[in-house]
Amino acid sequence: MKIYISNNIDARTGKGFRRDKDNALAIRVNLSTELAEISKAALEAGATDVCLQDKGVGDGLIYDLFPKECRFIRGRDGDIFGATPGLNGEKFDGIFVTRASFPSDSNIDPLYENSVIGIESVKINEERAGIFAINLYNAGYLGVPVGLVSGDKGACDFAEDIAKGVVTVPVSKSSGGAEFHASPLKTAELLRNAVKEIIAGDTLKGASVRMPQSFEVSVRYESYASAYRNSFFPGAIQVAPGKIRFKSTNYMDVLRFLLFCVR
Numbered sequence: 014m015k016i017y018i019s020n021n022i023d024a025r026t027g028k029g030f031r032r033d034k035d036n037a038l039a040i041r042v043n044l045s046t047e048l049a050e051i052s053k054a055a056l057e058a059g060a061t062d063v064c065l066q067d068k069g070v071g072d073g074l075i076y077d078l079f080p081k082e083c084r085f086i087r088g089r090d091g092d093i094f095g096a097t098p099g100l101n102g103e104k105f106d107g108i109f110v111t112r113a114s115f116p117s118d119s120n121i122d123p124l125y126e127n128s129v130i131g132i133e134s135v136k137i138n139e140e141r142a143g144i145f146a147i148n149l150y151n152a153g154y155l156g157v158p159v160g161l162v163s164g165d166k167g168a169c170d171f172a173e174d175i176a177k178g179v180v181t182v183p184v185s186k187s188s189g190g191a192e193f194h195a196s197p198l199k200t201a202e203l204l205r206n207a208v209k210e211i212i213a214g215d216t217l218k219g220a221s222v223r224m225p226q227s228f229e230v231s232v233r234y235e236s237y238a239s240a241y242r243n244s245f246f247p248g249a250i251q252v253a254p255g256k257i258r259f260k261s262t263n264y265m266d267v268l269r270f271l272l273f274c275v276r
Contacts, residue, residue, distance in 0.1 A: 014212065015062040016055050017105045017157070019097060019148055020048060021112040021164070044112075045075040047201055051109065052083050054205040058212035064105070066098065093268045094155075096147045101155055107217040108152050109208070113145045113164030115171065133233040133255075135275060137267075138225055147271070149176060153222025154264045160211045160220060163204055178220030182207050227262045232275060243274040 052063045063080075067073040067087045076085065086099045094101045100108065135142045137150075145168055152159050159179050162172035169181035182203050185194035195203070211217065233256045234240045244251035249259045249270065259270045 014060045014106045015064065015104070016060050016160075016212075017097070017100055017108045018048060018051065018063065018065045019108060019110045020044065020066060020068075021114060021144070041073065041075055043197065045078045047197065047204070048074065048111065049078045049080070050201045051111065051204050051208055052079055054208040055109075055212055056080055056082055058209045060212055064099065093265070093272055094151050095272065096144045097151045100151060100157060105157050107158045107160040107211070107220070108148075109161040109163075109211075110145065110148055110159065110172075111161070111163050111204070113148075113162050113168035113172070115141065115143060115145065115165065115167045131235050131239055132275060133235055134231075135233075135271075136231045138227075138229055142230075146171065149222055150224065150264065151268075153224045156221075158217045158220035159222055160217050161204075161207055163200075163207070176220070176222045178216055180207050180211050180216065224264065228260065228264065228267045230259045230267055230270060232257055232259075246270060246274050249274065 048065060052065065055063050061082070063083045065074065065079070065083060065085050067085045068089070073087065074085065088098070089095055090098045092098065092101065097108075137146065140146075145164075149159060149162075149172060153176075159172065159176040161180050161182065162169055162176070163182035163184060166183040166186040169183040172179050172181055182200075184200045184203065185192055187193070194200075231252070232240075232243070234243075235255070237255050240251055240255045240257050243249060244257045246257075246259070248261065248266070249257050252258045257274070259267070259274075261267055261270075
């Protein structure tokens with residue numbers, strides 16, 4: 014059984030505030046320890062191959078903490094499935110998404126940061142869309158079951174709405190500028206138990222993401238000039254100063270739009 018693990022290094026349990034980012038080593042150790050525990054649990058439950066996404070380029074995961082059966086994808090390869098590099102290149106039996114978060118103005122996770130400078134907001138079908146949502150839609154389009162989603166409660170609720178059979182582990186929630194979270198030790202325990210339950214219980218069979226029949230993507234830019242320029246993307250229109258919209262029933266068209274107009 015081959016498992017793909019995606020993570021968000023900027024959404025740490027107990028380290029959600031921007032000022033914590035100055036402590037890079039502590040962040041790396043915290044994240045690597047958590048993901049190593051998940052990997053060990055997956056292997057003990059019967060997985061034979063664990064592939065972990067490492068978004069860092071020299072400052073990501075600490076590989077020596079992981080079992081020898083693990084392998085890693087470092088950075089992004091620039092393909093159309095950018096948020097999940099490598100997911101399209103081979104057949105995986107399931108994907109686990111850890112430290113999932115929602116966009117900042119959804120009033121669910123105010124600690125989320127846009128990955129692209131100059132973008133104020135991205136919406137898909139009138140819902141705020143961050144990298145986490147794209148991760149799930151990528152998995153759904155590629156037919157990879159989403160077995161686990163952990164992170165803030167809003168992200169877990171979203172996953173339960175669109176992913177059949179998913180196991181969620183909400184370990185944090187946010188209100189205003191505050192974050193409420195479980196301890197790292199408790200989080201690790203919950204994740205170990207969930208991973209073993211998913212793999213040993215064979216819950217990945219029949220799990221799937223319910224893809225929308227059509228997509229309407231709207232992007233608001235900080236720069237009016239950026240919106241005007243990107244409105245010339247085929248199928249895109251400018252609907253207001255600083256805002257463009259794109260509609261399609263083909264998810265690949267949506268990814269092309271995001272590749273050229275959002276990243």
